[in-house]
Amino acid sequence: MAKKLHDTPNLDELEKGPWPSFVTGIKRLAKNNDMAVDLLGQLETSYRTxxxxxxGGTVGVFGYGGGVIPRFTELKDENGEPVFKDAAEFHTLRIQPPAGMHYTTDILRKMCDVWEKHGSGLIAFHGQSGDIMFQGATTENVQKAFDELNEMGFDLGGAGPAVRTSMSCVGAARCEQSCFDEAKAHREVVNTFLDDMHRPSLPYKFKFKFSGCPNDCMNSIQRADMAVIGTWRDNMRTDEALARKWFAGHGMDELVNDVVARCPTKAFQLKQIKDVKKGEHISSVAVSDTHAVEIDNKDCVRCMHCINVMTGALATASTS
Ligand code: HEM
Ligand code: SF4
Ligand code: SF4
Known part of the structure; x- marks a missing residue:
């Protein structure tokens, strides 16, 4: 049983509405954890003022120069003592997730146990840096928590002027548009630059992001210093059964207005079957007994639009 909750009229407002509320989550943790009680107290003060x-500050674990984000409270009383003493130190450990962010429930339970023992219980799967964010530990407990997570086979991620853990899209694990093995590329890059992650020596942070195709679900162009985006080399693949099914369901107006007209380079054309061009750069597929779509792959800039609309009927190429 933890100490009594502070009054939090402002935070309580954030529990209303249809979506899950982080305030409700922290209140649940606060039933057994004084740190979470005082976190709510400080947060309520911030909403009021x-x-x-x-x-920030400097907190770390032995052998590493980064990976921990220190946070100390500045909310002090007239004697210089923290107003919310149990959340006076609220540091975050960044821990690298397994490749592809696939976990067993057993590992997830063990992680929760470690963090309930040494920290606030609050974990974010995952921060934008690509790490699991174990949020809220005292300076003393940072090393203890890290040691236990390390025993389980996990390592610190990046924070500070260093290479960051980075992120890759779900890609090959579940997405038909994937053009390369994102999780593998991600893991290889992380392993190559591990020293620059754990012993910061750069003038500023450095982030990679991996997207399996030009849809760029990772927003890697906006979010990364080095964006890695999959594309393909040879011709777009087609599937006639799915193309006919798509056309039967969506019709000519949609094909013309939403696909043909929106191809940025006019590589995508609607043709009568008898007029479809032949050639090594041409992909084509019948959508009905009279009409086919024709893609001149030399002119295609791999924008993904037609493939997104007609997924399955059209697909990224096999050589990516
Ligand atoms: C002008 C200064 C800053 C810029 C332009 C900036 C920019 C960014 C960007 C673009 C991200 C997202 C990166 C991604 O998607 O991978 C990010 C994440 C983050 N930044 Fe900053 N930042 C700045 C200053 C700071 C400062 C001063 C702090 C802390 C005191 C900070 C703490 C963080 C944290 C903790 C994250 C990760 C959030 C998460 O993992 O969910 N940033 N920042
Ligand atoms: S970027 Fe492409 S491959 Fe990755 S999840 Fe998005 S659509 Fe799929
Ligand atoms: S992927 Fe190629 S063919 Fe399809 S709309 Fe984009 S440019 Fe046109």
Whole structure:
């Protein structure tokens, strides 16, 4: 049983509405954890005064120069003592997830146990840096928590002026548009630059992001210093049964207005079957007994639009 909750009228507002509320989640943790009780206290103060009260500092574990984000409270009383003493130190451990972010429930339970023992119980799967964010530990407990997670086979991620853990899209694990093995590429890059992640020596942070195709679900162009985006080399693949099914369901207007007209390079054409071009750069597929779509792959800029609309009927090529 933890200490009594502070009054949090502002935070309570965030529990209303249709979506899961982080406030409800932290209140649940606060039933057994004084740190979570005082976290809510400091957060409520911030909502009232419209000021943030966390400052950084230097906290780490032996052998590593990064991977921990230190946070100390600046909310002090007239004697210089923290107003919310159980959340006065609220550091975050960044831990690298397994490749592809696939876990067993057993591992997830063990992670929760470690963090309930040494931290606030609050874990974010996953932060935008690509790590599991174990949020809220005292300076003393950071090393203890890390040692237990390390025993389970996990390692620190990146924080500070260093290479970050990075992220890859779900890609080959579940997505038919994937043009390369994103999780493998991601893991190989992380392993190659591990020293630059754990012993920061760069003037600033450095982020990779991996997207399996030009849809760029990772927003890697906006979010990364180095964006890795899959594309394909040879001709787009087609499937006649699925193309006919798509056309039967969507019709000529949609094919013309939403696909043909929106191809940025006019590589995508609607033709009568008898007029379809032949050639090594041409992909084509019948959508009915009279009409076919024809793609001149030399002119295709791999924007993904037609493939997104007619997924299955059209697919990225086999050589990517
Ligand atoms: C002008 C200064 C800053 C810029 C332009 C900036 C930019 C960014 C960007 C673009 C991201 C997302 C990266 C991604 O998607 O992978 C990010 C994440 C983050 N930034 Fe900053 N940042 C700045 C300053 C700071 C400062 C001063 C702090 C802390 C005191 C900070 C803490 C963080 C944290 C903790 C994350 C990760 C959030 C998460 O994992 O969910 N940033 N920042
Ligand atoms: S970027 Fe492409 S491959 Fe990756 S999840 Fe998005 S659509 Fe799929
Ligand atoms: S992927 Fe190629 S053919 Fe399809 S709409 Fe984009 S440019 Fe046109």
């Amino acid at each position: 419209k000021k943030g009260y966390w400052k």
